[in-house]
Amino acid sequence: MSDELVFDHEQVRLHGFELYEGTVLDVRAVVAGMPQDVKDGFRVDEVPFSRFRHAHGGRGDDVPELLTRLRSTNTDVSGPALGTLWDSLVHQGTVGSVAPLTVPFLLRVAADPAAHHRASTIRLANAVARQQHWGFGTRDTFLQVATQGWSCDCSGYPMNWSIDASRHAITADADLILPHLNNPDPDVRTSACYALATAPGGAGHVTGALRAQLATEQDPTVRASLLLAIAELAVENADLHVATWARALWSEPAQPAEVRVSAALAWLCLVDDPVPDELRMTVEALLTDDLVDFFDGVPWIAHVDEKGLVRTLDQMLNDAKPGVIDPWDEEPWPAA
Incomplete structure (x- = not known):
């Protein structure tokens, strides 16, 4: 499958999201299959960001450049990049399908002692791994992370998959967070x-x-x-x-x-x-x-x-x- 492939929503309507489970359009599978040397080497150009979408629905083509700029020691470069990433990846309760692919790189930026905005960078990696409660602080929702039932982003992609992929990306790199x-x-x-x-x-x-x-x-x-x-x-x-x-x-x-x-x-x-x-x-x-x-x-x-x-x-x-x-x-x- 090429990077141009997108969900066929008519097929999803007929057969369910399971049609795409485990394929190159399942962000959970893509995150799980991301090679360790790609993550550690910050080889963002080898990650299929363009295959997935922002929270606004646009393609994730600009994400590699934004992640690269986030590493800059110049706050005039890294600060705006972080702001754009926040707006693009998670916006008003929507987690874009491209967001989980950024988590390994966000955590590596935050792990660098020379990096700026370390707390905000960790918070962004975490924001794409949580559902939005929007006013629900009940006993059964306050400490609830995972979504219940199907929920889709602006492009019709299942946010359940995006949040699940982000959570597993955090688990895979928990040893980068623990020193914090x-x-x-x-x-x-x-x-x-x-x-x-x-x-x-x-x-x-x-x-x-x-x-x-x-x-x-x-x-x-x-x-x-x-x-x-x-x-x-x-x-x-x-x-x-x-x-x-x-x-x-x-x-x-x-x-x-x-x-x-x-x-x-x-x-x-x-x-x-x-x-x-x-x-x-x-x-x-x-x-x-x-x-x-x-x-x-x-x-x-x-x-x-x-x-x-x-x-x-x-x-x-x-x-x-x-x-x-x-x-x-x-x-x-x-x-x-």
Whole structure:
């Protein structure tokens, strides 16, 4: 098949997306088959970017040049390249099918100590590996990474495949992200936590590294992010041991407020139990304006809802109706 091939949507309508599974038009297969030396050598010209599409629907022909410019030590070159990549790869909840092919290269840029925008570059690699919640912070969605049901981008390509391919690309290169947990910049450490949490194969050594870092971490935002990353991996793997651990943390008065609230959120997502009165009272006692403002910097909260922690907790504790956020409007409207 050539790079000119595109999905025949009439055939998809008749036979389903399975018609293209494992072919050169399945971005999951392309990412999985990308040679290690192509990734490590940053040989972007050997990757079929033009076969896939931006979030806007245009072809990915310009992506190799943008990735090359992102490596520049000149911020006047790398900064605009990063901005264009953000706009092209993930836009208003849409992940373009070309996006997963960039993940190995984004992670290698971020791994370079001489690179600029390391936190933002990691966040971009992570953004294309997550579904958009658009106002849903319920117990069964807050720590949910993978899409449920079929969802398509602007060109009609299944975003499920794109997000899945991006997640597996992160898993394959998790060892490039793990060192960022010790980066002196807390923003880089936070971004690394959020990215590692999307790795479907991260329940082993990744979780171990996150827990080891939590034992010594001094920055409150990173502590909250480490805890939520551990919980997100546990949700995917149905690890109820983490639920027991989280309950012990939110029940312990000696723990910092951000740890107790993050642990409460984690526990609520890991179990189906009714909300205990003890948890309600704990959260209510800790929920100051300063803590609400603090959680605006924790990516899990920002990803769900621009209104922050209060509305997320309202959904979890009180079964409040989620809001569907209109990307063109600051005010959400009720979900149907």
